[in-house]
Amino acid sequence: MQTINLKTLASALGLSVSTVSKALQDSHEISPETKQRVWQLARELDYVPNPHASSLRRKRSKIIAVVIPEVADSFFSLAIKGIEAVAQQKGYHTLIYLTYESLTKEQTILHDFQSGRVDGIIISLSGQTTHIDHVTALERKGIPVVLFDRIFEGTTLPRIITNDRESGYLATRHLLQRQCRRIGFLSVSDSLSITKQRQTGYIAALEEATMPVLPEYMLTLPDERAEQEIILSGLLTGPDAPDGLVASVEKTAILTYQLCEKLCIPIPEQLKVISFSNLETASLLNPSLSTITQPAFDMGEAAASTLFNLVEGKNIRSMPTIQCIPSELIPRRSTQQAAE
Amino acid sequence: MQTINLKTLASALGLSVSTVSKALQDSHEISPETKQRVWQLARELDYVPNPHASSLRRKRSKIIAVVIPEVADSFFSLAIKGIEAVAQQKGYHTLIYLTYESLTKEQTILHDFQSGRVDGIIISLSGQTTHIDHVTALERKGIPVVLFDRIFEGTTLPRIITNDRESGYLATRHLLQRQCRRIGFLSVSDSLSITKQRQTGYIAALEEATMPVLPEYMLTLPDERAEQEIILSGLLTGPDAPDGLVASVEKTAILTYQLCEKLCIPIPEQLKVISFSNLETASLLNPSLSTITQPAFDMGEAAASTLFNLVEGKNIRSMPTIQCIPSELIPRRSTQQAAE
DNA sequence: CCGGTTTACGAAAACGATTTCGTAAATAAA
DNA sequence: TTTATTTACGAAATCGTTTTCGTAAACCGG
Known part of the structure; x- marks a missing residue:
């Protein structure tokens, strides 16, 4: 043999x-x-x-790397699917790396790519990431990088994003139109630009409606589940409890649902909720959850296509450095107004 | 530079x-x-x-391949996480390939591995796969393969599974104990052993309870969504409509929920539902869904550990050729009995 | 028939690391 | 002091492809 x-x-x-x-x-x-x-x-x-011999000689491996914070997640897993679909069709192989939201892991992983292991990289930044020196270092070495969803502001690297600011604005206006007057904004502790964008949109909508922007309604939940519960419960049962919530992270919407059940706060009657989320089962929740759904698959496809164009040196100038694929607001029962 | x-x-x-x-x-x-x-x-x-030079010379790449039918799925994405966690810790890199349930794609992908691209392979078979010549061919070439969840019966390759038969049995008994007398079994069209196992358990439970095993209650849904609806609606609205359902695939449970809403069939009062599922949001569904939850992360970890042991030639004899990690039955409202 | 161009192939040098030998010097053993 | 052994390093082969040259032979036009 x-x-x-x-x-x-x-x-x-x-x-x-x-x-x-x-x-x-x-x-x-x-x-x-x-x-x-x-x-x-x-x-x-x-x-x-033998691909190793070939890669060595050609200095091209036909392998790309996908670096993401998490995979057991409806957004990222769908995005991977979009990336893999394009890769498979183009004859590329896909390495996958998880950072678990850790900057250190992200740096370690990217550092290895200096070796020429991969022809290009698609990355969605970890929640801890506050600078991208480790990313630009690769670009400087001539390895194409595409940022994806969780980008870094103030870089000229190619980026695929969705309209987070506008979506935050629309979600908030959605609640305003449904007579919410005390609207909260939920996020988790990270330094991500998408979170800021969503919040900026939320604030813009409030200001447009000449509503007060109250810091106590903008909750940044910590990592600890127990603390999350305490803080969110505090808000929900407080004297001026909100009548509407924009959840900038799926997880916070789920927490809200669980707490509302426990605290006997009826959704949508007493509290309306809309969430950034890619849950397939949003329509089956109790009550069905209004969502801002990101085009995860399309974003994955776009990221991969862009990367392959860069790798293969095609019309680099003609490619937009930033592509925005809009999200979709899907109203469901969790933001429904009572019939009068 | x-x-x-x-x-x-x-x-x-x-x-x-x-x-x-x-x-x-x-x-x-x-x-x-x-x-x-x-x-x-x-x-x-x-x-x-340079990893390519090193791989060429050593005939070891420190890369493994994960071949699965789908990634945008709560089970598989969690399993990947388990695999990647072990791989990262052991200093291995993880290539990911999707077969989209196609045998042809599966064969094409595996064929490439003859080249020595990877040190080992973790695979969960496509729904179309009825033989595994393409898999054993790799084993014969000395490339370790670990089968994972969707295995093939009648092979001696190392396998990581869960207790599908027993779970099917327990799910069915769970319904029987809650006074269901006409229990259906939902599956999709595939040739997978796990589906057969679950169904075997279902039948065993019925026979144990001396209940009739009726073919019209064992539904194999086609791929087309429209047809699925017609067939399942037919069962649910028929003269002898079931009062309990075991969904062997998450997707069929979701379909059931959607149809029941449309057809105004109250769950659990008129129909109790339990599903094989890894949905994180099962407890938030309307009503919350009783599930058989597979230990996806643990299975991924076990598959990876087993593979690395094989790759590194450690105590091959001492490793069990088949490892079974039990699933967990989590009762929720969808199978709750009315209080008397 | 003769210079010039194709055509079709082979020799050999990469690519960058690993590994097997060989060997001078240093050290130890007799 | 002589022999044996260790220590510490370098030369060179090797992994399997790709790619650049070099070159016989065939072909061409005039």
Whole structure:
């Protein structure tokens, strides 16, 4: 069971290694008859070229890396699917790395890519990430990088985003139109630009409606589940409890649902909730949850397409450095007004 | 900005390439002083070894492949997380491939692995897969393979599974104990052993209770959404409509919920539902869904650990060829009996 | 028939790391 | 002091492809 390679083929055919290699690549230097002989034997012996040798020689691996904070998540898993679909179709292989929201892990992972392991990188930043020196370092070494959803502001790297600010604005206006007058904003502790954008939109909507923007209604939940419960319960049962919530993170909406059940706060009668979320089951929740749904699959596809264009050096100038794919607001029962 | 490699280091230090290589591997052949010099310069110049060269020479890539039918799925995405966690900790890299339930794609993907691209493979079979010649071919070439959840019966390859048969049995008994007398079983069209196992458990429970096993209650839904609706609606609104359902696939439970809402069939009063599912939001559904929850993360971890043991040739004999990690039945409102 | 161009192939040098040997010097054993 | 052994390093082969050259032979036009 010896492994079969170019040398095996060459000697079996009485040809040189270089001729066989060129024949397999359908080079014009090789006569049609020879090509046929080579192709046939390669098929018979089930020859598969060694990718490591090829990558070493060509300095191209046909591998990309996807670096994300989490995978067990409706947004990221769908995005991966979009990326993988394009990669598979283009003949690329996809390495996946999880940062678990840790800057240190993110740095370690990216550092390894200096080696030329991958041809390009798609990354969605960790919640801890406050600078992207480790990312730009790769760009400077000539390795294409595409930022994706959780981007960094103030960089010229290619980015794929959705309209977070506008969505935050629309979600808030959605609540205002449904007679909410004390609207809260839930986020988790991170330094992400998307969170800021969403919050900016929320504030803009309030100001447009000449409503007060109250800091005590803008909750940043800590990482600890127990603390989260205490803080959010405090808000929900306080004297001036909100009658509407914009959840900038799916997880906070779920927490809200659980607490409202426990605290007997009826949704949407007493509290209306809308969440940034990609849950497929949003429509089956009790009550069905109004969502801002991000185009995860499309964003993955766009990121991958952009990356492959960069990798293959195609019309780099013609590509927009930033692409925005809009989210969709899907109203459901959790923000429904009582019929009068 | 020339790329830095062993030769760069060697000439900068006045040493040979082989010495530098050995020093970096902390070989005993190298004196402590020389090692220090090498390490320091490597750190200063931020040397990262070229993995393709290394893989070529060592015939070991420190890369594994994960081949699954789908990723935008609560089970598989969580399993990936378990796999990646172990891989990262062991210093391995993870390639991910989606088969989209297609045998052809599965074969194409696995065929490429003959090249030595990866050190080992974790695979969960596509729904179309009825033989695993393409898998055993790899094993014969000396590439370790671990089957995972969707296994093939009648192979001696290492497998990680959960107790599907028993879970099907327990789910059905759960319904029987709650006074269901006409219990249906929902599946989708595939040739998977896990589906068969679950159904076997379902049948066993019925027989144990001396209940009739009726073929019209065992529904295999087609791929088309429209047809699914017609068939399932037919069952739910028929003269002898079931009063309990075991959904062997999450998707069928969701469909049931949607149809019941449309058809005004109250759950659990008129129909109790329990589903194999890893939905985090099961407890938030309307009504909250009783589930058989698979230990996705643990199964991923176990698959990865097993694979690494095989790859590194550790105590191959001592490893069980099949590991079963039990699922958990979580009763919720969808199977609750009315208080009397 | 003769210089010039194709055509079709092979030799050999990469790519960057690992590993097997060989060997001078240093050390230990006899 | 002589022999044996260790220590610490370098030369060179190797992994399997790709790619650049070099070159016989065939082909061409005039």
